[in-house]
Amino acid sequence: MSNNKKQLDTKRLVTLSALIAVAMILSYIxxxxxxxxxxxxxxxxxxxxxxxxxxxxxxxxxxxxxxxxRVLLSALLFGNAVSLIYSLSGAALALLSMILLKKLDKLSSVGISVVGGVCHNIGQVIAACLVMETAAISFYIIPLTISGTIAGIVIGLVAGNLVERVKKYI
Amino acid sequence: MLKKILENKKLLSDIILIGVLLIVSLSVFLIWYLSGTDGSFAVVTVDGKRVGEYSLAIDGVYYINDGTNVLAIEDGKAYMKEASCPGYQDCVETGKISRVGETIVCLPNKVVVEIVGEGDELIQ
Incomplete structure:
Protein backbone atom coordinates (compact mmCIF):
# COMPACT_ATOMS: atom_id res chain seq x y z
CA MET A 1 0.00 0.00 0.00
CA SER A 2 2.95 2.27 0.57
CA ASN A 3 4.27 2.05 -2.95
CA ASN A 4 1.52 4.24 -4.38
CA LYS A 5 4.02 6.91 -5.28
CA LYS A 6 6.29 4.41 -6.99
CA GLN A 7 5.74 3.42 -10.54
CA LEU A 8 2.74 1.22 -11.09
CA ASP A 9 4.33 -2.19 -11.35
CA THR A 10 3.01 -4.86 -13.64
CA LYS A 11 1.43 -6.98 -10.92
CA ARG A 12 -0.57 -4.05 -9.59
CA LEU A 13 -1.56 -3.04 -13.08
CA VAL A 14 -2.88 -6.53 -13.77
CA THR A 15 -4.70 -6.70 -10.43
CA LEU A 16 -6.24 -3.31 -11.07
CA SER A 17 -7.36 -4.29 -14.58
CA ALA A 18 -8.83 -7.55 -13.30
CA LEU A 19 -10.71 -5.62 -10.59
CA ILE A 20 -12.14 -3.18 -13.13
CA ALA A 21 -13.18 -6.12 -15.31
CA VAL A 22 -14.90 -7.76 -12.33
CA ALA A 23 -16.62 -4.46 -11.49
CA MET A 24 -17.88 -4.21 -15.08
CA ILE A 25 -19.26 -7.75 -15.01
CA LEU A 26 -20.98 -7.06 -11.68
CA SER A 27 -22.46 -3.86 -13.16
CA TYR A 28 -23.76 -5.87 -16.08
CA ILE A 29 -25.27 -8.54 -13.83
CA ARG A 70 -16.29 1.48 -13.74
CA VAL A 71 -18.80 4.37 -13.63
CA LEU A 72 -17.56 5.85 -16.91
CA LEU A 73 -17.52 2.52 -18.73
CA SER A 74 -20.90 1.33 -17.52
CA ALA A 75 -22.50 4.67 -18.42
CA LEU A 76 -21.04 4.19 -21.89
CA LEU A 77 -22.26 0.60 -22.19
CA PHE A 78 -25.51 0.37 -20.23
CA GLY A 79 -26.49 3.96 -19.50
CA ASN A 80 -26.58 7.48 -20.87
CA ALA A 81 -25.23 10.97 -20.17
CA VAL A 82 -27.87 11.69 -17.54
CA SER A 83 -27.31 8.46 -15.65
CA LEU A 84 -23.59 9.31 -15.68
CA ILE A 85 -24.23 12.49 -13.65
CA TYR A 86 -26.06 10.52 -10.97
CA SER A 87 -23.58 7.66 -10.86
CA LEU A 88 -20.59 9.99 -10.71
CA SER A 89 -21.97 12.14 -7.89
CA GLY A 90 -23.01 9.04 -5.98
CA ALA A 91 -19.64 7.40 -6.51
CA ALA A 92 -17.74 10.56 -5.54
CA LEU A 93 -19.58 11.02 -2.25
CA ALA A 94 -19.35 7.31 -1.45
CA LEU A 95 -15.60 7.17 -2.17
CA LEU A 96 -14.88 10.31 -0.16
CA SER A 97 -16.79 9.09 2.89
CA MET A 98 -15.34 5.57 2.74
CA ILE A 99 -11.76 6.80 2.37
CA LEU A 100 -12.12 9.26 5.27
CA LEU A 101 -13.75 6.65 7.52
CA LYS A 102 -11.10 4.09 6.67
CA LYS A 103 -8.44 6.59 7.73
CA LEU A 104 -10.26 7.06 11.06
CA ASP A 105 -10.12 3.27 11.49
CA LYS A 106 -13.19 2.99 13.71
CA LEU A 107 -15.33 0.73 11.54
CA SER A 108 -14.86 -2.63 9.85
CA SER A 109 -15.37 -3.16 6.13
CA VAL A 110 -19.07 -3.73 6.83
CA GLY A 111 -19.56 -0.35 8.52
CA ILE A 112 -17.53 1.42 5.86
CA SER A 113 -19.44 -0.21 3.05
CA VAL A 114 -22.74 0.73 4.75
CA VAL A 115 -21.64 4.37 4.88
CA GLY A 116 -20.54 4.06 1.24
CA GLY A 117 -23.89 2.64 0.17
CA VAL A 118 -25.89 5.30 2.02
CA CYS A 119 -23.64 8.13 0.78
CA HIS A 120 -23.88 6.84 -2.79
CA ASN A 121 -27.65 7.16 -2.59
CA ILE A 122 -27.48 10.58 -0.91
CA GLY A 123 -25.13 11.81 -3.66
CA GLN A 124 -27.51 10.59 -6.32
CA VAL A 125 -30.54 12.24 -4.72
CA ILE A 126 -28.65 15.55 -4.33
CA ALA A 127 -27.61 15.37 -8.00
CA ALA A 128 -31.20 14.56 -9.01
CA CYS A 129 -32.52 17.51 -6.98
CA LEU A 130 -30.03 19.84 -8.69
CA VAL A 131 -30.65 18.50 -12.19
CA MET A 132 -34.43 18.54 -11.86
CA GLU A 133 -34.41 21.80 -9.87
CA THR A 134 -36.87 20.45 -7.33
CA ALA A 135 -36.70 19.39 -3.72
CA ALA A 136 -39.78 17.19 -4.12
CA ILE A 137 -37.62 14.11 -4.61
CA SER A 138 -35.41 14.63 -1.55
CA PHE A 139 -37.73 12.35 0.40
CA TYR A 140 -36.28 9.43 -1.55
CA ILE A 141 -33.30 9.68 0.80
CA ILE A 142 -35.32 7.86 3.47
CA PRO A 143 -36.17 4.61 1.62
CA LEU A 144 -32.78 4.76 -0.08
CA THR A 145 -31.03 4.95 3.29
CA ILE A 146 -32.81 1.78 4.36
CA SER A 147 -31.89 -0.04 1.16
CA GLY A 148 -28.37 1.40 1.12
CA THR A 149 -27.74 0.17 4.65
CA ILE A 150 -28.89 -3.36 3.89
CA ALA A 151 -26.99 -3.48 0.59
CA GLY A 152 -23.91 -2.07 2.36
CA ILE A 153 -23.98 -4.87 4.95
CA VAL A 154 -24.04 -7.51 2.21
CA ILE A 155 -21.33 -5.83 0.14
CA GLY A 156 -19.16 -5.24 3.20
CA LEU A 157 -19.39 -8.88 4.30
CA VAL A 158 -18.54 -10.17 0.83
CA ALA A 159 -15.69 -7.71 0.26
CA GLY A 160 -14.26 -8.24 3.75
CA ASN A 161 -14.26 -12.00 3.26
CA LEU A 162 -12.68 -11.68 -0.17
CA VAL A 163 -9.90 -9.47 1.17
CA GLU A 164 -9.12 -12.01 3.92
CA ARG A 165 -8.91 -14.84 1.40
CA VAL A 166 -7.26 -13.20 -1.56
CA LYS A 167 -4.99 -10.55 -0.06
CA LYS A 168 -1.96 -12.81 0.29
CA TYR A 169 -1.90 -13.36 -3.46
CA ILE A 170 -1.89 -9.66 -4.32
CA MET B 1 -6.08 -11.15 22.12
CA LEU B 2 -5.71 -7.41 21.82
CA LYS B 3 -6.47 -7.72 18.15
CA LYS B 4 -9.71 -9.54 18.96
CA ILE B 5 -10.82 -6.79 21.32
CA LEU B 6 -10.01 -4.15 18.73
CA GLU B 7 -12.00 -6.08 16.18
CA ASN B 8 -14.89 -6.34 18.58
CA LYS B 9 -14.78 -2.59 19.08
CA LYS B 10 -15.11 -2.18 15.35
CA LEU B 11 -17.94 -4.70 15.33
CA LEU B 12 -19.64 -2.71 18.08
CA SER B 13 -19.38 0.58 16.18
CA ASP B 14 -20.58 -1.20 13.02
CA ILE B 15 -23.67 -2.43 14.86
CA ILE B 16 -24.34 1.00 16.40
CA LEU B 17 -24.00 2.68 13.00
CA ILE B 18 -26.31 0.21 11.25
CA GLY B 19 -28.82 0.33 14.11
CA VAL B 20 -28.99 4.13 14.17
CA LEU B 21 -29.34 4.36 10.38
CA LEU B 22 -32.10 1.77 10.23
CA ILE B 23 -34.04 3.01 13.27
CA VAL B 24 -33.96 6.67 12.18
CA SER B 25 -34.89 6.03 8.55
CA LEU B 26 -37.53 3.41 9.37
CA SER B 27 -39.21 5.67 11.93
CA VAL B 28 -39.23 8.68 9.59
CA PHE B 29 -40.68 6.44 6.89
CA LEU B 30 -43.35 5.04 9.25
CA ILE B 31 -44.35 8.50 10.49
CA TRP B 32 -44.65 9.69 6.90
CA TYR B 33 -46.59 6.61 5.88
CA LEU B 34 -49.03 6.68 8.80
CA SER B 35 -49.63 10.43 8.67
CA GLY B 36 -50.18 10.45 4.91
CA THR B 37 -53.38 11.87 3.52
CA ASP B 38 -54.96 11.44 0.13
CA GLY B 39 -54.04 14.22 -2.27
CA SER B 40 -56.26 16.23 -4.58
CA PHE B 41 -54.00 17.29 -7.43
CA ALA B 42 -51.10 15.95 -9.44
CA VAL B 43 -48.64 18.78 -10.09
CA VAL B 44 -46.37 18.28 -13.07
CA THR B 45 -42.97 19.95 -13.20
CA VAL B 46 -40.63 19.88 -16.18
CA ASP B 47 -37.08 21.10 -15.70
CA GLY B 48 -38.06 22.95 -12.52
CA LYS B 49 -41.06 24.72 -14.08
CA ARG B 50 -44.67 23.91 -13.30
CA VAL B 51 -46.45 22.95 -16.45
CA GLY B 52 -49.73 21.62 -15.19
CA GLU B 53 -52.03 20.60 -12.38
CA TYR B 54 -54.52 17.85 -12.85
CA SER B 55 -57.31 16.99 -10.45
CA LEU B 56 -57.20 13.43 -9.17
CA ALA B 57 -61.00 13.44 -9.13
CA ILE B 58 -61.16 13.51 -12.93
CA ASP B 59 -59.96 10.53 -14.93
CA GLY B 60 -57.82 11.45 -17.90
CA VAL B 61 -54.68 10.94 -19.95
CA TYR B 62 -52.26 13.85 -20.32
CA TYR B 63 -49.34 14.31 -22.67
CA ILE B 64 -46.46 16.03 -20.88
CA ASN B 65 -43.36 17.73 -22.22
CA ASP B 66 -44.35 17.43 -25.91
CA GLY B 67 -45.37 13.84 -25.36
CA THR B 68 -42.17 12.44 -23.85
CA ASN B 69 -44.23 11.29 -20.90
CA VAL B 70 -47.86 10.25 -20.67
CA LEU B 71 -49.56 10.74 -17.32
CA ALA B 72 -52.80 8.98 -16.57
CA ILE B 73 -55.25 9.60 -13.75
CA GLU B 74 -57.63 6.81 -12.82
CA ASP B 75 -59.79 6.29 -9.74
CA GLY B 76 -58.08 9.11 -7.84
CA LYS B 77 -54.60 7.77 -8.53
CA ALA B 78 -51.94 9.10 -10.87
CA TYR B 79 -49.43 6.99 -12.76
CA MET B 80 -47.01 7.34 -15.64
CA LYS B 81 -48.44 5.42 -18.53
CA GLU B 82 -45.61 5.84 -21.02
CA ALA B 83 -42.18 7.42 -21.24
CA SER B 84 -39.83 8.01 -24.13
CA CYS B 85 -36.62 6.92 -22.43
CA PRO B 86 -34.99 3.68 -23.55
CA GLY B 87 -34.37 0.74 -21.24
CA TYR B 88 -35.56 0.67 -17.69
CA GLN B 89 -38.26 3.24 -16.97
CA ASP B 90 -38.31 4.26 -13.32
CA CYS B 91 -41.31 6.54 -13.74
CA VAL B 92 -43.51 3.84 -15.27
CA GLU B 93 -42.31 1.27 -12.72
CA THR B 94 -43.13 3.62 -9.81
CA GLY B 95 -46.78 2.71 -10.24
CA LYS B 96 -49.80 4.56 -8.90
CA ILE B 97 -49.53 7.43 -6.43
CA SER B 98 -52.26 9.26 -4.57
CA ARG B 99 -50.93 10.41 -1.17
CA VAL B 100 -49.70 13.93 -0.46
CA GLY B 101 -45.96 14.17 -1.04
CA GLU B 102 -45.67 11.09 -3.24
CA THR B 103 -43.78 11.64 -6.46
CA ILE B 104 -43.11 10.06 -9.81
CA VAL B 105 -39.78 11.06 -11.29
CA CYS B 106 -38.50 10.72 -14.82
CA LEU B 107 -34.83 11.57 -14.57
CA PRO B 108 -33.93 11.56 -18.30
CA ASN B 109 -36.80 13.90 -19.26
CA LYS B 110 -36.61 15.95 -16.03
CA VAL B 111 -40.28 15.38 -15.35
CA VAL B 112 -41.60 15.31 -11.78
CA VAL B 113 -45.18 14.51 -10.83
CA GLU B 114 -46.03 15.38 -7.25
CA ILE B 115 -49.26 14.87 -5.35
CA VAL B 116 -50.49 17.88 -3.39
CA GLY B 117 -53.44 18.32 -1.04
CA GLU B 118 -56.55 20.46 -1.28
CA GLY B 119 -55.11 23.41 0.63
CA ASP B 120 -51.83 23.60 -1.27
CA GLU B 121 -51.44 26.65 -3.41
CA LEU B 122 -51.89 26.15 -7.12
CA ILE B 123 -50.28 28.37 -9.73
CA GLN B 124 -51.82 28.68 -13.14
Missing amino acids: ESMIPAFVAVPGVKVGLSNIATVFALYALGWPYAIIVSVI
Missing part, protein backbone atom coordinates in the same frame (compact mmCIF):
# COMPACT_ATOMS: atom_id res chain seq x y z
CA GLU A 30 -26.84 -5.79 -11.74
CA SER A 31 -28.37 -4.15 -14.82
CA MET A 32 -30.20 -7.42 -15.52
CA ILE A 33 -31.72 -7.71 -12.04
CA PRO A 34 -35.27 -6.37 -12.21
CA ALA A 35 -36.24 -3.73 -9.67
CA PHE A 36 -37.90 -5.37 -6.69
CA VAL A 37 -39.12 -2.17 -5.02
CA ALA A 38 -40.93 0.68 -6.73
CA VAL A 39 -38.37 3.25 -5.62
CA PRO A 40 -35.89 4.45 -8.22
CA GLY A 41 -32.30 3.93 -7.13
CA VAL A 42 -32.81 0.87 -4.94
CA LYS A 43 -29.93 -1.38 -5.90
CA VAL A 44 -27.59 -3.90 -4.37
CA GLY A 45 -24.61 -2.11 -5.86
CA LEU A 46 -22.74 -5.32 -6.62
CA SER A 47 -19.87 -3.50 -8.29
CA ASN A 48 -19.08 -1.84 -4.97
CA ILE A 49 -17.60 -5.20 -3.97
CA ALA A 50 -14.72 -4.34 -6.32
CA THR A 51 -14.39 -0.80 -4.93
CA VAL A 52 -14.39 -1.88 -1.28
CA PHE A 53 -12.00 -4.70 -2.13
CA ALA A 54 -9.63 -2.27 -3.86
CA LEU A 55 -9.86 0.09 -0.87
CA TYR A 56 -8.78 -2.65 1.54
CA ALA A 57 -6.42 -4.74 -0.56
CA LEU A 58 -4.69 -2.07 -2.65
CA GLY A 59 -5.30 1.30 -1.02
CA TRP A 60 -7.50 4.30 -1.64
CA PRO A 61 -5.99 5.56 -4.94
CA TYR A 62 -6.85 2.21 -6.50
CA ALA A 63 -10.37 2.36 -5.12
CA ILE A 64 -10.84 5.73 -6.85
CA ILE A 65 -9.50 4.36 -10.14
CA VAL A 66 -11.69 1.24 -10.03
CA SER A 67 -14.80 3.20 -9.12
CA VAL A 68 -14.40 6.08 -11.59
CA ILE A 69 -13.45 3.88 -14.55
